[in-house]
Structures are given as structure tokens and as C-alpha cells.
Amino acid sequence: MPNETRRNPSGRIFWGLVLIAVGALILFRRFDWWDIGHLFATWWPSIFILIGVSMLIGNGFRRATGALFFIIFGALFQLYELDLLDFDVWEYVWPIGLIILGLWLILRPALRSHRREAIPPVTANDIDIAAVFSGVKRRIDAQDFKGGEATAVFGGADLDLLGAGLEGGKATLEATAIFGGVNIIVPRDWRIVTNGTPILGSYEVKHVNPPEAQAKATLYIRGAAVFGSVTIKN
Numbered sequence: 001m002p003n004e005t006r007r008n009p010s011g012r013i014f015w016g017l018v019l020i021a022v023g024a025l026i027l028f029r030r031f032d033w034w035d036i037g038h039l040f041a042t043w044w045p046s047i048f049i050l051i052g053v054s055m056l057i058g059n060g061f062r063r064a065t066g067a068l069f070f071i072i073f074g075a076l077f078q079l080y081e082l083d084l085l086d087f088d089v090w091e092y093v094w095p096i097g098l099i100i101l102g103l104w105l106i107l108r109p110a111l112r113s114h115r116r117e118a119i120p121p122v123t124a125n126d127i128d129i130a131a132v133f134s135g136v137k138r139r140i141d142a143q144d145f146k147g148g149e150a151t152a153v154f155g156g157a158d159l160d161l162l163g164a165g166l167e168g169g170k171a172t173l174e175a176t177a178i179f180g181g182v183n184i185i186v187p188r189d190w191r192i193v194t195n196g197t198p199i200l201g202s203y204e205v206k207h208v209n210p211p212e213a214q215a216k217a218t219l220y221i222r223g224a225a226v227f228g229s230v231t232i233k234n
Contacts, residue, residue: 042081048074069199126171131155131180140164147171152180152228160185166217173221177201177228184221184232191215192232194222201225206233 052070079085127148129136137158143165150157150173157177162185175182175196186192189210196203203225209215221232 043078045074045077045081049078050074127159127173129157129159131157145171147173149174149176150182150184151176151178152182153178155180157182158185159183161190161219162187166190166219169217171217171219173219175221175223175230176225177223177230178226180228182223182225182228182230184230186219186232186234187216188234189214189216191218193218193220194232195220196222196230197224199224199226201227202229202231204229204231206231208234 048070052067052074056067076085126142126146127138127140127150129138129148129150131152133154135156135158136152137160139160141163144167145161145164146167150159157180159173159182164187173184175184186207188207190207191209191212192205192207194203194205201224203223221230223230
């Protein structure tokens with residue numbers, strides 16, 4: 001399919017080695033060679049560092065934002081567990097995390113890396129949906145739909161495009177879910193190209209692209225899912 005990318009086997013190998021190491025530590029504990037409980041209590045933040053490193057390896061070091069979040073989060077708590085920091089990390093991690101998340105959302109278009117097929121910028125806000133602590137449902141029947149933005153923050157946004165047509169056969173939609181969900185229903189004969197970034201969330205495409213020669217239009221969807229989900233389906 002045009003919007004699929006070949007998986008990097010490095011991530012699979014990385015986590016395979018991690019599982020082998022964990023299994024070896026548990027086996028050592030069975031022989032009283034190691035106190036696995038004390039080890040975990042001291043080094044549990046390293047799990048987040050490993051997740052971040054795995055994400056970097058898995059995507060070929062192209063999209064580092066989510067991975068760096070895990071690495072920095074784990075590193076701060078690891079330093080705290082090793083008594084290298086003399087303050088309560090929680091008092092600073094959450095406000096700093098919110099600031100970083102806000103800056104990332106603002107600056108994301110300039111920082112975004114390109115996949116094999118570049119996604120055009122949003123050139124017109126035909127829709128501008130913002131569901132904040134609420135739910136929004138919108139059905140689009142316009143035959144000259146140009147794109148726009150759909151954002152859900154602690155809420156849900158449902159967008160039905162089954163009766164719509166795309167101006168010039170192409171449009172770009174920005175879909176972002178933060179502790180919420182965005183559901184997009186598209187026609188079967190549309191081609192969907194996505195560039196979504198999940199951070200402790202999911203950016204899922206349940207739509208199967210038709211052969212390129214049979215596709216009547218192409219909808220580009222980009223954005224992020226932060227502790228939330230964005231779903232594209234028929």
C-alpha cells in the first residue's frame with residue numbers, strides 16, 4: 001500500500017535482547033545470585049529510557065519527539081532513584097512536560113520530518129473542530145472540501161466525510177487527540193496518506209486504499225495522538 005512503510009527490524013532485535021536480559025536476571029534470582037526486587041526498585045525508570053531508545057531505533061532516528069520524551073522522563077527519575085537529585089522530581093516533571101507538549105504542538109509543523117510522500121500543508125480551514133471536554137459530530141457533504149483541523153482535548157470529535165468531495169481531488173486534514181479521540185469516516189474509493197505521531201496513544205488507519213488508478217481522491221491526514229486516539233475508517 002502507498003502509505004505503508006517497511007518496518008525496521010532493529011527495534012525487534014533490541015527488545016529481543018531486553019527480554020533475554022530480563023529472563024537472565026530472573027533466573028539469577030532463582031539461584032540467589034541477585035536481588036531482583038531491589039534491582040527493579042532502583043532501576044525501574046530505565047524501562048522508560050529503553051522504550052525511548054527502542055522508538056528511536058525503530059523509526060530510524062527520524063521522529064525523535066516522542067522518544068526523547070520517554071528518555072528524558074526516565075533519566076530524571078533514574079537520577080532521583082540514584083540520589084543524584086535532591087528534590088522531588090514530580091514537582092517539576094508535570095509542569096515542564098505540559099510546557100514541552102504545548103511548544104511541540106505549536107512548533108510541530110516546522111519540526112515534522114517527511115515520509116516517502118510529503119503531506120501538503122493545510123491551505124484552507126473548511127472545518128475547524130475543537131472538542132474540549134465535550135463531544136462534536138460533523139457530517140460534511142460539500143463537494144469542494146478543502147481540509148481543515150479537528151482537535152479533541154479530553155473529548156471526542158467524529159467527522160463523517162462519506163458524502164464529501166475533495167476540491168481538485170486532494171485535501172489535507174490535521175487531526176489531533178490529547179486525552180481524547182478523533183474518528184474520521186472516509187469513502188472507500190479515497191486514497192488516504194497519513195503522517196500521524198502517537199505518544200502513548202494510537203494513530204490507526206482501518207481504511208484499505210484502493211488501487212491508485214481507481215482512487216477518486218487523496219486525503220492527507222497528519223497530526224498527533226497524545227494519550228488519545230485518531231482512527232480513520234470506512
